[in-house]
Amino acid sequence: MCVLVVGSVAIDSVETPFGKAESVLGGSAVYFSLAASLFGPVRLVGVVGEDFPKEYREVFRARPIDAEGLVVAAGKTFRWSGRYRGQMSEAETREVQLNVFEDFAPEIPDSYRDTPFVFLANGSPHTQLSVLRQVPGARFIMADTMDLWINTQRDALIELMARVDALVLNDGEARRLTGEANLLKAARWVCGHGPRCCIIKKAEHGALLVTAQDVFALPAFPTELVVEPTGAGDSFAGGMMGYVAAGGGNPTYEALQTALAWGTVTASFTIEGFGTSSLHTLTRSLLEERLREFKRLTQLPQEHSPL
Amino acid sequence: MCVLVVGSVAIDSVETPFGKAESVLGGSAVYFSLAASLFGPVRLVGVVGEDFPKEYREVFRARPIDAEGLVVAAGKTFRWSGRYRGQMSEAETREVQLNVFEDFAPEIPDSYRDTPFVFLANGSPHTQLSVLRQVPGARFIMADTMDLWINTQRDALIELMARVDALVLNDGEARRLTGEANLLKAARWVCGHGPRCCIIKKAEHGALLVTAQDVFALPAFPTELVVEPTGAGDSFAGGMMGYVAAGGGNPTYEALQTALAWGTVTASFTIEGFGTSSLHTLTRSLLEERLREFKRLTQLPQEHSPL
Numbered sequence: 001m002c003v004l005v006v007g008s009v010a011i012d013s014v015e016t017p018f019g020k021a022e023s024v025l026g027g028s029a030v031y032f033s034l035a036a037s038l039f040g041p042v043r044l045v046g047v048v049g050e051d052f053p054k055e056y057r058e059v060f061r062a063r064p065i066d067a068e069g070l071v072v073a074a075g076k077t078f079r080w081s082g083r084y085r086g087q088m089s090e091a092e093t094r095e096v097q098l099n100v101f102e103d104f105a106p107e108i109p110d111s112y113r114d115t116p117f118v119f120l121a122n123g124s125p126h127t128q129l130s131v132l133r134q135v136p137g138a139r140f141i142m143a144d145t146m147d148l149w150i151n152t153q154r155d156a157l158i159e160l161m162a163r164v165d166a167l168v169l170n171d172g173e174a175r176r177l178t179g180e181a182n183l184l185k186a187a188r189w190v191c192g193h194g195p196r197c198c199i200i201k202k203a204e205h206g207a208l209l210v211t212a213q214d215v216f217a218l219p220a221f222p223t224e225l226v227v228e229p230t231g232a233g234d235s236f237a238g239g240m241m242g243y244v245a246a247g248g249g250n251p252t253y254e255a256l257q258t259a260l261a262w263g264t265v266t267a268s269f270t271i272e273g274f275g276t277s278s279l280h281t282l283t284r285s286l287l288e289e290r291l292r293e294f295k296r297l298t299q300l301p302q303e304h305s306p307l
Numbered sequence: 308m309c310v311l312v313v314g315s316v317a318i319d320s321v322e323t324p325f326g327k328a329e330s331v332l333g334g335s336a337v338y339f340s341l342a343a344s345l346f347g348p349v350r351l352v353g354v355v356g357e358d359f360p361k362e363y364r365e366v367f368r369a370r371p372i373d374a375e376g377l378v379v380a381a382g383k384t385f386r387w388s389g390r391y392r393g394q395m396s397e398a399e400t401r402e403v404q405l406n407v408f409e410d411f412a413p414e415i416p417d418s419y420r421d422t423p424f425v426f427l428a429n430g431s432p433h434t435q436l437s438v439l440r441q442v443p444g445a446r447f448i449m450a451d452t453m454d455l456w457i458n459t460q461r462d463a464l465i466e467l468m469a470r471v472d473a474l475v476l477n478d479g480e481a482r483r484l485t486g487e488a489n490l491l492k493a494a495r496w497v498c499g500h501g502p503r504c505c506i507i508k509k510a511e512h513g514a515l516l517v518t519a520q521d522v523f524a525l526p527a528f529p530t531e532l533v534v535e536p537t538g539a540g541d542s543f544a545g546g547m548m549g550y551v552a553a554g555g556g557n558p559t560y561e562a563l564q565t566a567l568a569w570g571t572v573t574a575s576f577t578i579e580g581f582g583t584s585s586l587h588t589l590t591r592s593l594l595e596e597r598l599r600e601f602k603r604l605t606q607l608p609q610e611h612s613p614l
Contacts, residue, residue, distance in 0.1 A: 182533060297521075
């Protein structure tokens with residue numbers, strides 16, 4: 001089934017110890033779409049400026065990504081420039097030009113309003129709430145957020161939480177939002193505010209899936225090949241939501257556990273190249289192969305000598 | 308089969324956001340012994356001062372821990388005082404009195420020299436090497452280390468690495484030792500210097516088992532109950548070595564994978580109480596129960612809908 005994503009479409013410049021990329025396609029909705037579209041059709045809502053290169057639109061056409069909802073506004077496309085150093089665990093933002101993204105007030109095309117699976121990429125909670133009002137038929141909604149909104153629009157974020165099925169955020173954000181140092185306590189706090197589940201992303205340390213009653217933990221895919229981490233979180237969410245949507249109905253807990261693994265392996269490809277480069281060549285069979293490898297590297301041998 | 312541990316026996320004072328403990332039994336060899344002795348017999352080599360409380364010796368008698376090698380020297384027992392704050396990911400040392408531990412030159416009793424499994428707890432690599440010369444029949448040797456030795460006795464540490472089967476260290480130490488930000492690369496560097504495997508402890512984020520050809524990753528036991536983390540690493544090593552020694556021979560890769568899980572669940576008990584308190588009441592059946600729970604919380608459901 002179809003997934004709707006509402007988020008940023010950007011032009012990124014990024015530098016890591018391994019090199020740099022100038023003015024490449026980026027943005028949360030882009031990483032998410034490229035990942036989720038490996039599992040099924042995606043509908044994208046975003047905004048770009050008149051400078052948005054035509055060839056970047058081709059990227060969507062090469063996949064089942066409907067970009068009817070990608071509006072062109074007068075002005076320039078959102079630009080982000082950043083750098084990763086050392087362990088590359090966090091991006092150092094060098095420059096942000098919001099441009100047309102500053103006044104982004106997403107209008108969901110009529111043809112998108114019945115989409116059953118919805119991902120609200122990182123954005124103002126007020127904007128995320130305005131999207132929810134436009135998708136009354138949504139069956140499973142996942143939202144992302146970030147420090148900025150936790151600090152400046154906390155009330156709206158709490159309101160949003162009461163209306164989504166899943167909140168995904170990173171470990172630092174979870175701690176900041178909840179005031180809990182322990183991540184399981186932090187996630188339980190989130191679940192106490194509405195969402196059926198909270199997913200905490202810990203970058204190289206893996207991810208947690210937490211419900212009011214349960215918890216499931218996976219490590220990241222162990223790899224030496226980390227070239228550039230931008231988009232890891234959004235492609236993780238794309239892999240998760242893509243798998244969930246492919247299942248059709250309201251996901252079972254077991255489906256969410258499996259989705260966590262699909263998100264993990266999808267993100268493991270993203271970080272192997274600059275920008276979206278490794279997502280363009282990614283296929284379902286490569287994903288399936290890596291999931292098998294991920295299981296081999298993280299799942300205990302079935303038989304072992306008794307204690 | 309029997310495990311020999313050589314390390315510190317201490318009197319600790321520690322404070323966390325949850326309370327404090329004054330002058331309690333501690334030290335790497337103690338945490339290790341209490342953990343490993345749940346799997347089989349342990350021989351302990353260490354030194355204490357004349358002030359070492361008699362009742363602390365009872366702790367060893369309550370388990371299959373042979374403390375013939377625990378020497379009493381003129382002077383006072385090693386004392387450590389520390390504090391954990393916030394996420395409690397790292398101890399802040401407030402005071403160290405090495406006392407009799409300063410001149411610790413371990414002499415392995417004759418009756419211990421044939422011990423097949425040996426754990427060299429954190430200590431000067433020169434001291435660790437001197438122990439190795441006294442256990443010619445050792446079949447599987449694991450060593451721990453710390454920043455201090457990486458910075459001050461690097462050559463001796465490299466020499467030690469060539470003579471052990473496994474090196475266990477935390478993520479920060481692995482990065483410092485190798486200069487590699489990526490933990491898998493760091494562990495491979497270690498394996499290139501001698502050990503058959505390198506185990507990287509990542510506290511709340513789990514652990515990695517790395518060989519020249521392979522890698523295995525487990526998350527930590529997901530828990531809200533973290534009271535005081537001292538000894539987590541040594542009891543993790545104790546659970547691992549205890550399981551390996553119980554297997555008898557040179558461990559297979561599968562046995563090491565399973566040992567990583569036993570170490571993980573053993574450490575999960577240690578952090579639930581101050582000092583060694585929760586290790587005293589720990590039993591094999593509690594460990595087995597938690598291992599089953601750990602698998603439920605970290606192992607993917609066997610059957611899931613295809614992509």
